[in-house]
Structure formats: structure tokens, C-alpha cells
Amino acid sequence: xxxxxxxxxxxxxxxxxxxxxxxxxxxxxxxxxxxxxxxxxxxxxxxxxxxxxxxxxxxxxxxxxxxxxxxxxxxxxxxxxxxxxxxxxxxxxxxxxxxxxxxxxxxxxxxxxxxxxxxxxxxxxxxxxxxxxxxxxxxxxxxxxxxxxxxxxxxxxxxxxxxxxxxxxxxxxxxxxxxxxxxxxxxxxxxxxxxxxxxxxxxxxxxxxxxxxxxxxxxxxxxxxxxxxxxxxxxxxxxxxxxxxxxxxxxxxxxxxxxxxxxxxxxxxxxxxxxxxxxxxxxxxxxxxxxxxxxxxxxxxxxxxxxxxxxxxxxxxxxxxxxxxxxxxxxxxxxxxxxxxxxxxxxxxxxxxxxxxxxxxxxxxxxxxxxxxxxxxxxxxxxxxxxxxxxxxxxxxxxxxxxxxxxxxxxxxxxxxxxxxxxxxxxxxxxxxxxxxxxxxxxxxxxxxxxxxxxxxxxxxxxxxxxxxxxxxxxxxxxxxxxxxxxxxxxxxxxxxxxxxxxxxxxxxxxxxxxxxxxxxxxx
Numbered sequence: 316x317x318x319x320x321x322x323x324x325x326x327x328x329x330x331x332x333x334x335x336x337x338x339x340x341x342x343x344x345x346x347x348x349x350x351x352x353x354x355x356x357x358x359x360x361x362x363x364x365x366x367x368x369x370x371x372x373x374x375x376x377x378x379x380x381x382x383x384x385x386x387x388x389x390x391x392x393x394x395x396x397x398x399x400x401x402x403x404x405x406x407x408x409x410x411x412x413x414x415x416x417x418x419x420x421x422x423x424x425x426x427x428x429x430x431x432x433x434x435x436x437x438x439x440x441x442x443x444x445x446x447x448x449x450x451x452x453x454x455x456x457x458x459x460x461x462x463x464x465x466x467x468x469x470x471x472x473x474x475x476x477x478x479x480x481x482x483x484x485x486x487x488x489x490x491x492x493x494x495x496x497x498x499x500x501x502x503x504x505x506x507x508x509x510x511x512x513x514x515x516x517x518x519x520x521x522x523x524x525x526x527x528x529x530x531x532x533x534x535x536x537x538x539x540x541x542x543x544x545x546x547x548x549x550x551x552x553x554x555x556x557x558x559x560x561x562x563x564x565x566x567x568x569x570x571x572x573x574x575x576x577x578x579x580x581x582x583x584x585x586x587x588x589x590x591x592x593x594x595x596x597x598x599x600x601x602x603x604x605x606x607x608x609x610x611x612x613x614x615x616x617x618x619x620x621x622x623x624x625x626x627x628x629x630x631x632x633x634x635x636x637x638x639x640x641x642x643x644x645x646x647x648x649x650x651x652x653x654x655x656x657x658x659x660x661x662x663x664x665x666x667x668x669x670x671x672x673x674x675x676x677x678x679x680x681x682x683x684x685x686x687x688x689x690x691x692x693x694x695x696x697x698x699x700x701x702x703x704x705x706x707x708x709x710x711x712x713x714x715x716x717x718x719x720x721x722x723x724x725x726x727x728x729x730x731x732x733x734x735x736x737x738x739x740x741x742x743x744x745x746x747x748x749x750x751x752x753x754x755x756x757x758x759x760x761x762x763x764x765x766x767x768x769x770x771x772x773x774x775x776x777x778x779x780x781x782x783x784x785x786x787x788x789x790x791x792x793x794x795x796x797x798x799x800x801x802x803x804x805x806x807x808x809x810x811x812x813x814x815x816x817x818x819x820x821x822x823x824x825x826x827x828x829x830x831x832x833x834x835x836x837x838x839x
Contacts, residue, residue: 362402363725364409364735368435369401371721372416372740387660391650391716391741392420392430409736410435417740422755429755432714432820433740442720442737445622446824448556448581448591450488461551464488465495466618467527469512469520469812470768477512477809479523480768481537482618483578487554493547495537497560498769502544503536512812524813540771555592556581559600561615561772564607567787573609574780575600576772579817580622580690582824583629593626601633605674612674613783615682617708617766620819621689624717627821628666631697634679637671639701643748644668645693653742661829678703678787682779683760685810688712690821692758696747706760707779707792713757716741717821719830739820762792768808 358366370376372390390396396419399412406412413435422429436442443451450462465484469477479501484490501510504526513519526533532550539545562575583594604612612634631644644666649657657664681687681695683706692711698704721738746752764779775781782792 358402360725360733360735361408364435364723365401365406365412367723368409368736368738368740369399369412369416371723371738372396373399376721387652387656388650389653389719389721389740389742390416390433391743393650393652395420413740424755430741432716436737436739437735439722439734439737441739441818441822442586442824444556444581445579445818445822446582447585448593449553450485450556451553461553462488463490463527463529463533463549463551464554465490465527465549466815466817467501467523467813468768468808470808471512479510479813480808482768482808483560483576483772485554485578486557486560489549489552489554491557493549495535495547495549496771498540498771500538500769501535502538505534508536512809515811520812527813528816540769557596558593559596562600562603563773564604564609565784567784570611570787571607571609572611572613572787573604573607574613574615574773576615577630578619580619580626580821582623583625586824594629597626597629597633601672601674605672609674610676611678611680611787612676613680613682613780615772615779616687616691616694617682617684617779618686618815619688619691620686620712620815620817621691621693621714621821622818624690624693624821624823625825627690627694627697630694632669633672634674634676634698635668635671635701636675637673639668640670642668642701645697645745645747646750648744648746649742661826663823663826663829676702678705680705680707680783680786682706682764682783683708683711683758684766685709685712685757686815688819689714689717692754693717693745693821695758696745696751696754699751700748705762705783705786706758707762707782708760708764708766710757710759711754712819713755714820715746715752715754716744717823718742719826720822720824721827739822743823745821762786766808 373388373393373396375386376389377387396416399416401412406415413433417430417433418428420429421427440451443449450464465488466482467479468482470480471477481495481497481499481501483497484495501523502508504510504523507522509519510523511519530551532548534546534548536544536546556579558577558579558581560576560578565572565574581593582591583597585591628644646665647663649662653660653662679698679702681704683691688711692714695704695706718739719742723735723738724732725735726732744752762782764782767776767778770777775784778794782794786792
């Protein structure tokens with residue numbers, strides 16, 4: 316990560332002290348400590364965070380000395396944001412300043428706000444989970460807690476009654492190790508059966524959300540898909556991410572069809588360059604699919620909010636035909652000032668397929684939803700010029716832009732560095748080899764499908780799988796079992812009923828490392 320660090324004296328606020336060379340990051344020495352002769356005092360950590368965040372996004376993360384044309388703002392839409400005073404009392408904290416800044420860029424198509432993505436991570440959770448594949452003690456923002464490792468939602472039955480249903484659980488998580496899985500209904504939380512949906516700010520919804528994402532052990536009573544009532548006490552813990560929730564191979568019309576559910580793009584390599592568990596599991600998965608001799612592949616990304624671009628590149632290479640080897644996979648686009656310095660800064664411009672995956676697929680189907688975002692969309696978009704790609708489900712989230720991560724730190728009077736936050740502000744846009752991108756409103760599916768959340772993974776009564784099966788057997792998407800589907804107990808999740816706290820986006824940690832290597836900055 317890029318470290319921009321300083322405690323800012325009041326005397327230096329108006330002078331906008333910069334780093335002294337193009338390839339030097341902001342650090343402790345960049346801002347002199349106030350002496351007694353200056354009659355100044357030191358700003359708070361939050362003031363430092365506001366100043367440095369604003370400077371990285373809007374002014375420069377490294378300075379060209381007196382040549383102001385060499386300033387290097389990193390924010391993709393920096394030119395749409397007016398000059399702001401980061402120390403204004405209008406911004407109670409850095410999050411408020413960031414909210415103000417990202418409110419300016421406009422979507423030229425809709426006229427509305429385009430940046431619904433940028434954020435500050437004050438715990439380092441995103442880097443730990445996405446780059447290193449570890450859900451650690453900072454997952455919930457409080458030390459020594461970990462996570463239950465499951466996601467849930469409210470859904471409504473045919474009689475209009477609401478239910479809380481588990482969407483998925485990581486196999487390595489506390490919930491996953493207990494066997495808790497998709498389609499399990501929560502009947503009671505710590506003995507309280509008042510769990511029905513009562514609005515986004517309702518007591519029941521708040522209690523459910525706090526229990527699922529909380530920091531303490533929780534006793535759940537579940538109704539399983541086979542109508543058994545079970546109780547488990549689930550305690551938060553650390554675990555290594557297993558992004559593959561389920562996999563199988565179907566035989567339809569004597570053809571082998573591969574299927575796997577992928578819920579996060581945790582990186583294939585960690586911050587030290589070592590292969591992660593994600594890399595090992597993906598290697599095993601694609602070796603299994605190749606050995607099975609599949610002709611078509613279904614990749615379920617319906618709840619995948621994205622993650623590392625390295626993992627998107629892995630998936631694309633594994634699925635692409637042999638003819639894609641050496642061809643352009645996708646392109647990066649930066650703001651005008653970074654674009655002029657891409658070579659000097661080591662910023663990636665184009666990514667090529669290292670080779671085809673050797674699966675020789677006739678079709679690849681992606682199951683998608685409004686929760687399918689960023690690195691997931693990148694994966695889909697990159698393959699479209701090279702093979703038959705079909706989407707089933709709902710329109711995706713819409714995020715063709717991504718992050719380079721900046722870690723912002725501060726120094727106390729002893730010279731000790733203290734982490735303030737990781738800045739994830741939009742730094743680049745991506746397009747495929749045909750120049751296609753810009754899907755800020757999402758990528759529409761080829762066939763709409765209903766997400767019946769009570770069906771277990773792989774159940775062919777799942778409307779998404781049902782339609783793909785029809786396509787492969789009869790040549791078109793359709794519902795041939797409408798009476799079966801219409802009688803289903805739980806339909807689509809209530810959007811945002813239990814807001815997911817999972818990351819949505821795509822991060823290029825390798826770009827951060829390249830820049831840091833040039834700057835000589837520390838990389839976490």
C-alpha cells in the first residue's frame with residue numbers, strides 16, 4: 316500500500332507544503348514539526364487525514380517541485396471537483412469531506428452522481444481480506460472479533476410473510492464449519508423469535524444485522540431446506556477465505572456442464588507475492604473441470620462484489636479459448652495527468668492474455684444480480700470479444716472503475732507511525748479489447764431469472780440454472796416448469812433488507828507496488 320504520512324502544523328496549512336521530488340511520497344519529513352518560535356500547534360489525526368486524503372486525490376500524491384504542471388492528482392474525476400478547504404468546519408471528519416468531494420462528478424448519460432464507490436477503510440479489513448485472503452480481527456471494525464462468515468437477507472413468501480434466509484457461508488468460516496448454508500431460514504436469534512421484516516430502521520432488522528455482522532457469539536435457530544429445526548451458537552473468528560461456495564459437473568444431453576459458485580475475488584497472490592489459498596483452490600477447480608471434459612461452464616457470481624484484478628485475470632485466462640493467447644485482455648484509463656506519466660510511474664495501460672485455459676468451451680454462462688460488481692463485471696466484459704458469453708439473472712451493479720489503494724498514516728511526537736485509514740478513491744476505468752465499457756448502469760442479462768433464495772446451491776429448481784439448462788437442451792432461454800416455480804416459497808431477496816458489509820469494487824494492488832517501488836515507500 317502507498318503510505319502518505321504526516322502530522323500537519325498549522326503554520327504550514329496555507330503554504331501547501333509538498334513532497335520535494337516527483338518520485339517521493341509524502342512522509343514524516345515532508346511537514347516540519349512546529350517549533351516554539353513558530354507559535355503553532357499540531358493538527359489532530361483527523362485533520363491530517365482530511366488534508367492528506369484531499370491532497371492525494373485532488374492535488375498530488377507526489378510533487379514535481381516548482382513545475383506545477385507535474386502535479387499528480389490520483390482521483391479519476393479530479394477535474395470535476397472544485398477547490399475545497401479540507402480543514403473547513405463544514406466537514407466534521409474525513410468521511411464527510413470525501414462525501415462532499417464525490418458528490419461533484421456527474422454521469423454524462425444520466426446527469427446524476429457517478430461516484431457511488433469511493434470510501435475510507437479505517438481498519439485495513441479490505442486489504443487483509445482481498446489482498447491476503449484472510450478475514451481477520453478487524454472485519455467488523457473492532458479488534459479481536461473476526462466474523463461469522465455468512466450473509467443473509469429477508470425474502471417474502473407467496474402469502475406476503477417475510478423470512479430471514481442465509482444466502483451463503485464461506486466454508487472456512489465459523490458458520491460454514493458448522494454446516495450452515497444457503498437456504499437456511501433463521502427462526503430465532505438468541506432465543507428471540509421476533510425476526511420478521513419491520514423496515515430498514517426497524518428493531519427486528521437492526522437486531523438481525525447486528526447479530527450477523529456483530530462481534531459476539533450468537534445463538535441461531537434455523538429451519539433447514541429439508542425442514543429440520545436446528546440450533547447453533549456461532550462465534551466470530553478469523554479464517555482464510557475460500558471463495559468457492561459450491562461446485563459440480565452436470566450431464567445434460569450427454570454433455571458435461573461445469574458449475575461453480577464464486578463469491579469474492581480474493582487475490583491469487585498476497586502482499587508478499589506468495590500464492591494464496593484462493594490460487595490453490597482455483598487451480599484445483601479448473602484442473603477438475605478440464606479432467607471432466609466439460610463443453611460449457613456456468614460461473615455463479617450473483618453475490619460477488621469483486622476484489623482483486625489479478626483474480627479476474629486468472630479467471631479470464633482459465634476460461635478463454637487458446638486463440639486468445641497473447642491478445643489484448645483489457646485496457647486501463649487514468650485521468651489526464653496520470654496518463655502523461657504512466658511510463659514513469661509504472662502504471663499499467665494494457666493487459667494481455669498469457670494463454671488460453673484449454674477448456675475449449677462452447678459457452679460460458681454467468682449468473683448475475685444487482686450484487687454482481689466490479690471485478691466480476693470486468694471478468695465478464697473481458698471475455699466477450701473472444702467467446703460466447705451469456706448472462707442470466709438481473710442487471711449487474713455497474714462499476715467499470717477501480718482503485719489503487721493509498722494507506723494514510725500519521726506520526727506522533729516520538730516519530731511512531733499510526734495508521735489512519737486506507738483510501739479507496741476511483742483511480743482508473745477499464746475497457747475490453749474492443750473498447751467496450753462504461754457500464755455505470757450495469758450490464759443487462761440475456762435472460763431474466765428469479766433468485767429463489769431457499770433453494771440450495773446446484774438445485775436445478777433454481778430459476779437461473781433452470782433457464783441455462785433449457786438453453787443448452789433446447790436452444791433458448793425459457794421456463795418450462797412455471798407451475799413448479801410459481802409455487803416456490805421464497806422469491807427474490809428484499810433489496811438492502813440486511814445491507815451487506817462486503818467490499819464492492821476492484822483493486823489493483825500491483826499498481827500500488829509499482830508506484831511504491833519507484834518512490835522507495837514502504838509497502839504493507
